[in-house]
Amino acid sequence: MIKLDGVTKIYGHDTLAVDDVSFDVAKGDFVFLVGPSGSGKSTLLRLMSREEVATQGDVWVAGRNVCEMPPSRVPYLRRSLGNIFQDYKLLLNKTVFENVAFALEVIGKPRHVIREQVPFVLELVGLADKSERFPNQLSGGEQQRVSIARAFVNRPLIMLADEPTGNLDPATSEGIMSLLQEINETGTTVVMATHDHRVVNAMRRRVIQLDRGLVVRDQERGVYE
Amino acid sequence: MLARIEYALRETWASFRRNLTLTLAAVLTSAIALLLVGATFLIQRAFENLLVQWRGDVAMIVFVRSDASPEQVALIDGTLRAAPSVIDVDKLRYLDKAESYAEAQRIFVGDPVTLSLLTPESIPTQFKVVPITQDTDLVRSLADQYRTLPGVEAVALAEDEFEVISTLSGFVRNVTLIMSLVLLAVAVGLIWNTIRTAMFARRREIEVMKLVGATNWFIRIPFMLEGLLQGLIGGVVSCAGVWALNSAWSGGVAAFKPGTGISSLVVPGGYLSGVMLVLLVLGAAIGAIGSAIAASRFLDV
Ligand SMILES: Nc1ncnc2c1ncn2[C@@H]1O[C@H](COP(=O)(O)OP(=O)(O)OP(=O)(O)O)[C@@H](O)[C@H]1O
Ligand SMILES: [Mg+2]
Numbered sequence: 001m002i003k004l005d006g007v008t009k010i011y012g013h014d015t016l017a018v019d020d021v022s023f024d025v026a027k028g029d030f031v032f033l034v035g036p037s038g039s040g041k042s043t044l045l046r047l048m049s050r051e052e053v054a055t056q057g058d059v060w061v062a063g064r065n066v067c068e069m070p071p072s073r074v075p076y077l078r079r080s081l082g083n084i085f086q087d088y089k090l091l092l093n094k095t096v097f098e099n100v101a102f103a104l105e106v107i108g109k110p111r112h113v114i115r116e117q118v119p120f121v122l123e124l125v126g127l128a129d130k131s132e133r134f135p136n137q138l139s140g141g142e143q144q145r146v147s148i149a150r151a152f153v154n155r156p157l158i159m160l161a162d163e164p165t166g167n168l169d170p171a172t173s174e175g176i177m178s179l180l181q182e183i184n185e186t187g188t189t190v191v192m193a194t195h196d197h198r199v200v201n202a203m204r205r206r207v208i209q210l211d212r213g214l215v216v217r218d219q220e221r222g223v224y225e
Numbered sequence: 226m227l228a229r230i231e232y233a234l235r236e237t238w239a240s241f242r243r244n245l246t247l248t249l250a251a252v253l254t255s256a257i258a259l260l261l262v263g264a265t266f267l268i269q270r271a272f273e274n275l276l277v278q279w280r281g282d283v284a285m286i287v288f289v290r291s292d293a294s295p296e297q298v299a300l301i302d303g304t305l306r307a308a309p310s311v312i313d314v315d316k317l318r319y320l321d322k323a324e325s326y327a328e329a330q331r332i333f334v335g336d337p338v339t340l341s342l343l344t345p346e347s348i349p350t351q352f353k354v355v356p357i358t359q360d361t362d363l364v365r366s367l368a369d370q371y372r373t374l375p376g377v378e379a380v381a382l383a384e385d386e387f388e389v390i391s392t393l394s395g396f397v398r399n400v401t402l403i404m405s406l407v408l409l410a411v412a413v414g415l416i417w418n419t420i421r422t423a424m425f426a427r428r429r430e431i432e433v434m435k436l437v438g439a440t441n442w443f444i445r446i447p448f449m450l451e452g453l454l455q456g457l458i459g460g461v462v463s464c465a466g467v468w469a470l471n472s473a474w475s476g477g478v479a480a481f482k483p484g485t486g487i488s489s490l491v492v493p494g495g496y497l498s499g500v501m502l503v504l505l506v507l508g509a510a511i512g513a514i515g516s517a518i519a520a521s522r523f524l525d526v
Contacts, residue, residue: 049436071441078438091430102430106439108229154437 001027001158001189002048007057009043009213017043019213020057025191027157030184032200033193034224035210041193044210045160048191049081050074062157079107082151082159082188086166088143090135096122096146097131103150121149125179141172145179152183159183161192165199173199197224229443236447237454240423247422248455251415255459255511256466258408259504263467265401266500267474271490272394274331279383279391282316284364285354287371288378291322291347297376298350304374305352311363316355325350334491349378409511412459416515420452424519445520449513456512460505467504471497 002025009018018040025031033041046052047059050066059066062080069077090099100118109117122128125145135143144164151159161180165173177199184190194200200207200223207222208215217225241248279286287305289298298319306314320328326345333340356364361384368380424431434444475491 075435075438075440078436081438083436089429089433089436091433102433103437105228105232106434106437106443108443110228150437 001025001029001062002191003058003060004044004047005058005060007044007047007054007059009040009047009052010055016213018047018054021210021213021215022057023208023215023218025189027189028184028187030181030190030203030205031192032203032205032207032222033191033210034195034197034200034207035216037195038212039210040213041210042162045083045162045191045193048158049083049160050077075107079154080157082148082154082156084144084147084151084159084161084164086163088135088140088147090143090146090150092135095132095134096127096138099135099146100150100153103153107154109154117153118149121153124152124182125149139172140167141175144168144176148176148179148183152188156188158189158191161190161194163194163196164192165194165196170198174202177203200224233447233450237450240427240447240451241454243426244419244423247415247419251412251419251455251515252459252462254408254415255412255456255508256462258405258412258511259460259463259508260466260470261401261405261408262507263463263500263504264470265398265405266503267467267471267492267497268401269394269398270492270496272390272397274334274490274492275390276394282355283353284356284383285368286381287352287354288349288381289351290376290378291349293350293376297374301352301371301374301376304371305354308367311356311358311367313355313357318353320351320353322346322348322350334493409507412456413511413515413518416452416455416512417519419455420448420516420519421522423451424448424522448520449516452516452519453509453512456508456510456515457505458508459512460508463504463508464501467501468497 004024005022007018007021008016010016021040021044033044035041043052047054048061048066050069054067057067061077064073064077066074066077091102094102097118100121101114104114104117119128119131122131125148127142127145127149130138130142135146138146148164159180164180165176168176173196180190180192181203204221204223207217207219207224209217209219209222209225287301289301302317302319305312305317322345325348326343329343329348330340333343358364365382365384368382371377372380431444471492478491
């Protein structure tokens with residue numbers, strides 16, 4: 001589903017963020033990217049969603065070489081990805097329902113699809129009763145659920161999560177993780193960058209550890225260390 | 226498809242209302258710039274009516290009485306051709322009654338009284354004379370000579386009637402042209418600024434749109450429509466302005482004594498509609514250009 005082959009990313013002239021990284025992620029996998037701050041976790045995720053282009057090497061996502069993809073194809077790549085972030089990136093002037101609907105609306109989905117799909121995913125993330133609230137009327141955990149609903153509503157093949165529990169307390173994080181696990185069980189590949197050793201240790205899934213851009217450990221059923 | 230169009234229109238309208246002050250400034254500037262462009266066209270056309278009979282370096286016109294015999298016309302023609310060192314005989318042109326009448330209809334477009342007195346039978350025919358020499362005194366002495374020929378009604382010299390107007394028209398054209406170009410550039414800049422501001426205000430939405438895979442065109446089109454609409458509204462306002470100006474002007478001209486030449490400074494209705502159409506197209510164009518420049522900033526993914 002995802003394949004990195006000798007990928008190097010240098011920002012500007014001399015900031016080496018990712019250094020000759022290669023790994024494969026199979027369909028349906030759940031992978032944690034761990035490592036100290038600045039080790040290149042977010043950069044790897046941004047290379048996969050083509051927000052950045054590799055300086056060297058190839059990145060394959062869902063069968064497509066994203067490095068050689070013309071810019072006009074990038075939106076279609078993104079439609080097969082779901083992105084979630086530490087800061088949720090919700091639109092504060094839209095309700096929960098509208099935030100999720102927005103993701104379908106701007107890729108030209110007809111209204112009946114929106115009316116059908118949005119309540120369905122809101123039910124899935126457990127926010128069916130809060131769909132008319134605005135983001136600032138929700139807790140952090142609920143906001144992250146909205147952002148997961150938005151990422152999942154278009155049934156992506158892959159979820160890319162950059163520290164989704166970074167702002168949440170342990171109990172709330174647990175809820176978010178079980179939601180991601182549920183999504184993973186539907187066959188969606190999940191790649192998640194995190195600092196949160198608690199969630200990594202609780203899940204016992206594949207762990208790829210980075211240090212200064214290098215892969216220093218790639219372990220099935222790993223822990224944080 | 227329908228969902229997309231609905232989305233674009235809804236966003237355009239919302240953005241329009243959100244940036245009302247900037248939008249008004251952009252629309253107003255476009256309108257003023259276009260009004261000036263329209264005025265330039267109209268003034269130029271009005272002057273052209275006055276100048277049409279002197280087009281093509283014509284410096285002297287020999288008017289022949291409408292009742293002159295063919296022999297008299299031939300004699301005048303022969304006399305003109307007998308001075309090849311002064312007159313460019315290749316460019317010597319004779320306008321018969323039909324051609325002279327057609328020309329008079331342009332000159333007296335705003336002067337129906339004079340026009341009604343002219344018929345294709347009663348109108349003087351004319352020789353249009355292009356001199357080779359730069360020596361105006363020589364041309365003038367020739368003119369005095371031609372006035373005495375049988376069948377000649379009058380001889381008019383460009384120097385006496387035309388040059389002041391020609392210079393004036395050139396000056397007015399240059400001034401209005403430069404001013405309209407400057408104002409058009411300002412209008413493009415203001416529309417650019419409005420659209421840029423609108424995009425900045427919605428940068429978080431744009432970020433999310435890119436994240437979930439909206440195409441660049443989908444993101445851009447509402448903004449480009451907004452710019453287009455601003456330019457177009459400016460165009461409509463300027464059309465109203467041009468129409469009002471022209472009506473006031475035509476009314477004022479009609480009050481002048483017939484036959485003074487002022488009456489030529491009127492523009493036919495068909496030309497006015499043409500100018501208005503140009504203004505609408507131009508308005509849409511400056512809107513499209515301004516917003517396209519602003520929106521191209523978001524071309525990169
Ligand atoms: N847009 C950028 N321009 C220049 N340098 C960057 C950019 N983004 C990241 N970097 C640098 O690349 C390196 C890797 O950054 P990255 O954000 O991938 O780390 P990270 O592992 O996600 O860190 P954290 O855990 O703090 O989020 C860092 O040295 C960072 O300063
Ligand atoms: Mg990071």
